[in-house]
Amino acid sequence: MRADLVPALDPSPVPGPPALLVVLWIVTFLLHLLCVNAAMGGALFATLLPLRLSGEPRRAVSLFFVNANSWALSLAITFAIAPLLFLQVLDGRYFYTASILVAPVWLGLLLLLMLAYYLNWLAKFRLRDGKSAAGLLAVTAALYLVIAGIQTAVHLLSVQPGLWGSFLARPALVLADPTFPPRFLHFVLAAVAMAAILPAAWPRPLGDAAPEAARFGLRVSLAATLLQFVAGLWLLGALPRPVLTALVTGGLAMLAPLGLGALAGIALLMILVKAAAAPGDVRLARFALGAFAAAALFMIVTRHQVRDLYLAASRAAERMEVAPQWGVLALFLLVFVVCAGLTVWAVVRAVRDRPGPGEAAA
Amino acid sequence: MDYPIWDVAFGGGVLIGTIAILHVLVSHFAVGGGLVMAWAETSLGRRPDPALRALLKRSSLMLILVSTVFGAISGVGIWFTIGLVQPAATSALIHSFVWGWAIEWAFFLLEVVTALAWYTTWDRVRPRTHRLLIVLYAFAAYMSLVIIQGILGFMLTPGRWLATHGFWDGFLNPTYLPGLVLRTGVCLLLAGSYLMLAALREKDRDARRRLAGLLGRIELAGAALAAAGLLWWKAALPAGVAANFLGEKPLIAALATGWRYVLVALAVSALLALLAAAVPKTLRWPQAVVALLAAFAVLGGYERVREGARKPFVVRGYMFSNGILVSEVERLNRDGILSKARWAAHQAGPDAVSRGRAVFRAECASCHTLDGYLSIRKRTSSADADYLALLLNALRDDGAKWAATPPQKADYPFMPPFVGTDEELQSLVSYLDSLKTPEPVKTAEANRAR
Numbered sequence A: 001m002r003a004d005l006v007p008a009l010d011p012s013p014v015p016g017p018p019a020l021l022v023v024l025w026i027v028t029f030l031l032h033l034l035c036v037n038a039a040m041g042g043a044l045f046a047t048l049l050p051l052r053l054s055g056e057p058r059r060a061v062s063l064f065f066v067n068a069n070s071w072a073l074s075l076a077i078t079f080a081i082a083p084l085l086f087l088q089v090l091d092g093r094y095f096y097t098a099s100i101l102v103a104p105v106w107l108g109l110l111l112l113l114m115l116a117y118y119l120n121w122l123a124k125f126r127l128r129d130g131k132s133a134a135g136l137l138a139v140t141a142a143l144y145l146v147i148a149g150i151q152t153a154v155h156l157l158s159v160q161p162g163l164w165g166s167f168l169a170r171p172a173l174v175l176a177d178p179t180f181p182p183r184f185l186h187f188v189l190a191a192v193a194m195a196a197i198l199p200a201a202w203p204r205p206l207g208d209a210a211p212e213a214a215r216f217g218l219r220v221s222l223a224a225t226l227l228q229f230v231a232g233l234w235l236l237g238a239l240p241r242p243v244l245t246a247l248v249t250g251g252l253a254m255l256a257p258l259g260l261g262a263l264a265g266i267a268l269l270m271i272l273v274k275a276a277a278a279p280g281d282v283r284l285a286r287f288a289l290g291a292f293a294a295a296a297l298f299m300i301v302t303r304h305q306v307r308d309l310y311l312a313a314s315r316a317a318e319r320m321e322v323a324p325q326w327g328v329l330a331l332f333l334l335v336f337v338v339c340a341g342l343t344v345w346a347v348v349r350a351v352r353d354r355p356g357p358g359e360a361a362a
Numbered sequence B: 001m002d003y004p005i006w007d008v009a010f011g012g013g014v015l016i017g018t019i020a021i022l023h024v025l026v027s028h029f030a031v032g033g034g035l036v037m038a039w040a041e042t043s044l045g046r047r048p049d050p051a052l053r054a055l056l057k058r059s060s061l062m063l064i065l066v067s068t069v070f071g072a073i074s075g076v077g078i079w080f081t082i083g084l085v086q087p088a089a090t091s092a093l094i095h096s097f098v099w100g101w102a103i104e105w106a107f108f109l110l111e112v113v114t115a116l117a118w119y120t121t122w123d124r125v126r127p128r129t130h131r132l133l134i135v136l137y138a139f140a141a142y143m144s145l146v147i148i149q150g151i152l153g154f155m156l157t158p159g160r161w162l163a164t165h166g167f168w169d170g171f172l173n174p175t176y177l178p179g180l181v182l183r184t185g186v187c188l189l190l191a192g193s194y195l196m197l198a199a200l201r202e203k204d205r206d207a208r209r210r211l212a213g214l215l216g217r218i219e220l221a222g223a224a225l226a227a228a229g230l231l232w233w234k235a236a237l238p239a240g241v242a243a244n245f246l247g248e249k250p251l252i253a254a255l256a257t258g259w260r261y262v263l264v265a266l267a268v269s270a271l272l273a274l275l276a277a278a279v280p281k282t283l284r285w286p287q288a289v290v291a292l293l294a295a296f297a298v299l300g301g302y303e304r305v306r307e308g309a310r311k312p313f314v315v316r317g318y319m320f321s322n323g324i325l326v327s328e329v330e331r332l333n334r335d336g337i338l339s340k341a342r343w344a345a346h347q348a349g350p351d352a353v354s355r356g357r358a359v360f361r362a363e364c365a366s367c368h369t370l371d372g373y374l375s376i377r378k379r380t381s382s383a384d385a386d387y388l389a390l391l392l393n394a395l396r397d398d399g400a401k402w403a404a405t406p407p408q409k410a411d412y413p414f415m416p417p418f419v420g421t422d423e424e425l426q427s428l429v430s431y432l433d434s435l436k437t438p439e440p441v442k443t444a445e446a447n448r449a450r
Helices: A020-050 A056-103 A102-127 A133-158 A163-171 A169-177 A179-193 A206-239 A243-250 A252-277 A282-315 A326-351 B014-044 B050-085 B088-119 B125-157 B166-169 B175-198 B205-236 B253-278 B285-309 B326-336 B342-346 B352-363 B376-380 B385-404 B422-434 B439-449
Strands: B311-315
Touching: A020 A056, A020 A133, A020 A179, A020 A282, A020 B205, A056 A102, A056 A133, A056 A163, A056 A206, A056 A282, A056 A326, A056 B088, A102 A133, A102 B050, A133 A169, A133 A179, A163 A169, A163 A282, A163 B125, A163 B342, A169 A179, A179 A206, A179 A282, A206 A252, A206 A282, A243 A252, A243 A282, A252 A282, A282 B326, A326 B088, A326 B125, B014 B050, B014 B088, B014 B125, B014 B175, B014 B285, B050 B088, B050 B175, B050 B205, B088 B125, B088 B166, B088 B311, B125 B166, B125 B175, B125 B285, B125 B311, B166 B342, B166 B422, B175 B205, B175 B253, B175 B285, B205 B285, B326 B385, B352 B422, B385 B422
Parallel strands: none
Antiparallel strands: none
């Protein structure tokens, strides 16, 4: 390993307990991932709609997703900021190096993201006017897939400092990494599996199209979740031997998140089977979303553990200096609780508040 | 420094500047838009005004598309760009201010959600709820400015942080409050100017005049606040910083021009605002467009001056713009810059020119490109090797002396010192000397020889 290419630790100490930073990183990354799944999975599912729906029902379901996506993508970007902050505190040197190795592509990701967002708004306006937006939705979905590929590549670059010397000459080599295809697939299938449940979980805006959209969505989700098990096993098998060995021999703490994630996945599968047989059962669909979120949480923890195993050799001889800024940390937690509370309150009020008879609207 | 170096043909600084200026224009508009719209919608509760309501409703989509889409993505874009061009500086800022940014993020979450909720609930909720949404948005957006200003001001005037490394010492730095007043004024100026342009779509002449008068007064208040903040900010700058662009013989002529440009743009903004407020019937689209461009120029020009005035530092007195810490100058003069610049060294060959290129990439490439922005070829073309060696030696000696003085030292002027061993200095001279013959000429000569 060319450990000499790994940048030195930042001379300033880490300003908070690393364990707390990891928890905040994982929690905010989960929120980010759920929004990404809704946006990317929604665009992909909307692209699949012509397989099953046509005419007005298809327009209604497409509109449902573009409406949801204008929120989901904004929130995905907002929720990306926090994990990016905590990642940079703990593992910034790996992240910066990886992104610099593919700098133009990494920066280009933002242009693709902006394009995807504006295309979503364009699709929204077209669908509202009763026009088709199938082409726009397909392009948006393709953009998301490229973005997912870039994210996967940068992650893989960041966890393999031993290969940086080779990547410097040919960054595209990362695409040949044996874990690239299953990682990418794992990510994309999860997005589709989650988003496809949404029509069954919130059928009201879909009107007459709801039953068919729910039925189709639950079947797609079921298929994606089944394939997810294949992709997951493929990913495990493709991990570098030392990483896999350390993972499976790491004891209960190492295996528990993976095991719980797999169990949550099996539970999701069973709920989806039941829900697909009763597509009008909103509660069951929402229960499936809960199982999905649980599986995602455990898989994120596993991903974090695997990252640590990848980087273990590079970090072996180092000791991170920690000097918590307790006062401002407490202020952050307070502000976060207040802002999150106000956010939820504002949404609930916006959804529930309606003018009474004879009352004017804003 | 010990990261890979991304060679941007037109200069990494130019890239950061371009994205940063686009982002600050949008983000200040988002803050100012929130303040003005919250105030306007609150006033609608007391005195209904259909034209004002229509203006707010029309402009709400713009606010969403600008703040939650372009603003959010370009904000992340700045993160990405500084991480690519100045990773060591980004890491230093993150380690000092991560909780500040986390607080800003919490406000940003509230800002994004209330903005979307406000836009989607026109004609759907009661007026009181709608007002609450925009007031919450304005509060959250302004608080994000309150936070980020601490970090932006810190980079130019870190104040007591240099001695204590305490969060609040860096955050509440000497230019924090002046900068906040200035930015608040600019926010109002930008929002007023944009809404003025949007108000021209109002068909009813009386209503249009009323809106123009109202928005002219908002712009005027913004211009007054911005002017007060600008003068206060200037007064709060350390003498060494101000010397870069103020006084009879400014060190950086382009910044002196920039400073005058900001003052002129601010004067134009104030005059146009006064005209709209006093004689609203004269408002036509050319006036509104010029007012908006002048407001852009005020903020863009100020950001250029602020960034430029920081030269030669990323964080004044702590880290030079090439990522070298003031505290490590002595060690790197002893051990060599390539002991730190691992990636540049990794890519270098054994010969002097190749090692010199590595030194150049490590120390100079953060500001100088080969042939583009601040072209090094142009700047060294008339100097021979002896002169270059003399110059670099002087830069190294001055830097070493300066870095060794106590913390109260005078500001280091203009350009980071040369840092490195004698061998590295000679290698850099060899590399700079090799640039005198442009590559196409070299190739042509090689072809002829063949």
